[in-house]
Amino acid sequence: MSEKTMDAALLAKMFLAGAQNLDVKKEWINELNVFPVPDGDTGTNMTMTITSAAREVQSLDKLTMKELCKAISNGSLRGARGNSGVILSQLLRGFTKTVRGSEIIDIPLIADACEKAVETAYKAVIKPKEGTILTVAREMSKIARKLADGQMDLPAYLKSIIDYGNQTLAKTPEMLPVLKEAGVVDSGGQGLMVVLEGAYDALMGKEIDLNFAKPETTKQNVETVNDEDIKFGYCTEFIINLEHALSGGQVEELRRFLTEIGDSIVLVPDPELVKVHVHTNDPGMAISKALTYGYLTNMKIDNMRVEHREKLIKDTKKLELEKEAEAKKPAPPKKAGFIAVAAGDGFREILQGLDVDYVISGGQTMNPSTEDVLNAVDMVNAENIFLFPDNSNIIMAANQARELVQEKNIIVIPTKTVPQGISAIISYDPDKTIEENQKAMNDVIATVKTCEITYAIRNTTIDDREIHQGDIMAVGDSGMLAVGRDIQETALEA
Incomplete structure (x- = not known):
């Protein structure tokens, strides 16, 4: 195999890398989505489409060009979701239909395959519009044909096609008014470029960069689109x-x-x-x-x-929380800051009343990630930050975040409940050293006993107690404390 050709193994590697890159960047692509409907799912739909094909590729026992192309074509078609996902599946279908009969793919064959990919995708769409993924794919197929008779090697050839595709993508707002109004490029076209860029990185032996920039104006602009x-x-x-x-x-x-x-x-x-x-x-x-x-x-x-409405509510709430945290950041870093994890507006209000700098939304059924914790740390302008996980399932993520932070001193107080966290925060004494406060907080949480009241969603047996669906349960640090049918009676018994 020369520098101007690829075999099935290389094509499979490039395809899987493209799928991985799309998966990494799908949320960014979701935020660009305003056409044909601003429902924020283009990245997700394209990812699910290509992931379906990637699973079939990874499960192949024998990697021949024919079997590889069949896996990509069938997998993407059956997994296709949404407008953009179906179009992506048709681009893959047309490309693989052209190359499946050759064990070695050269540059002229790639040009043929690009043209077939575009032809197949256009046939599937009833009323194609300019300024979409179809436009980007079509223009790349043109440059692929134009450069196919030159003296380029495969990396230079593919790089030229991708560069031209990105140039076309940048022009999509001029072709589709809704994109220009929102200040974004076409999300489907961007998804296609992400796949190709991941494939090119694999060809060059590079790892996909997981850190990518998001356009800062995307969310605000997308919100200008109405339900009507x-x-x-x-x-x-x-x-x-x-x-x-x-x-x-x-x-x-x-x-x-x-x-x-x-x-x-x-x-x-x-x-x-x-x-x-x-x-x-x-x-x-x-x-x-x-x-x-x-x-x-x-x-x-x-x-x-x-x-669409749910997306706007989610984005608006996130922006409000970011602004709220930003407003609390004093210019000079203070000696100590506080971050706590809690679920619900009630606990959030209590913690903020105790001067907690940032409350991460989370709890038993919604554990925040290490990245969520790191984002919170970035929001708090303090030399030392006390971090209260307030749930045993979150302590590990908090400790991982502490290991990743270099410029601030993170002190994880291993609180397992919100009452423990509140008690630890109350015990803080600004006249004491950070080390003295850490010891005092660890001492005080050991004395806190917590009882949580909930109800059973099904029949079961816990700690030799028979529990029926709808029963009120009092759960404490040591396990099940009481079971009953009345909230107050069960709480008093516990």
Whole structure:
């Protein structure tokens, strides 16, 4: 194999690296998503699509070009989600269909495969628009053909294609007004470039950079899009498993029907199945029509208006918390700061009343990650920071964060409950040294006994006690303290 060709092993390595890079950067791509609907799922959908294919590639017993291409094509088609995911699967399908018969791929064959990829993807989309992933792919296929007859080696050839793709991506806001209004590039096109950049890094023997910059204005700009802009409310997709292969007339009949009831239509016919994606206000009509051709699998219906509102609420809340923490940062670093973990507005209010600098949302069923803790540390302007995990499952993440912080002194007080954390915070004495306060806090949490009241979600037996669904349980440091049917009586018994 020369510097101008690749074999199945190299193609598999590059494909998996591209999938990994997309997985790493999917949240960033989600934030760019404003077209066709601002529901913030492009990165997720493209990742799930390519991950489905990656799993099939990794499970191959024999790595030949034919088997590799079959795994990529079938895996991406069956795993395709959303408009962008289906288009990505069709780009992969067209590319692999061209190269599957050759064990060695050279540059002219890559150019052929790029053209076939674009042709296949365009056929699947009923009303393609400029300024999308299709535009980016098409322009890259043109430069791939133009450069195929030159003297470039494979790395230089692919780098030139990727550079041209990024140039085209940067122009997408000028092609699609909704992108320009939001101040973002096309999210599907960005996802495609992320895949190709990961593949190129693998070709060059580099590891994928997990640290990537997010555009600072993305969230605020995306929030300018209103629910009213969503004409068809339900993203509907499924696979029709055919009893008999559809004729050309039947495919056109289905295509016309979908056009009448919705938009953003992607229709991918195969001899054994048909992949359907449509935005509609009546998913039932699409499903009923599909059932006349065969049985359905991989069904998914999402209310895009609800998804959009939930995304705006989540982004707004996060921005408010960041601003709240930022406002508390004094110019000069103070001697000691406090970070605590708690769930719910009630505990948050109590802790903030005790001058806790940053409260991380989390608890028993929502453990914050080490990264969440590190982000909180960045928000607190203090030389020494006392960190209260307030849950045994969070202590390890807190200790990991402490090991990663160099510029601040992090003191983890191993609190297992919020009452322990509150008691430790109250015991702080600003006239004492950090070491003296650490000892005092550790001493005081050992004296705190905590009882939590909850209810049973199913029948079970704990500590030789029979517990029935709906029972009130009092759980303490030593285990189950009491079980009853009345909250007050159970609490008093504990």
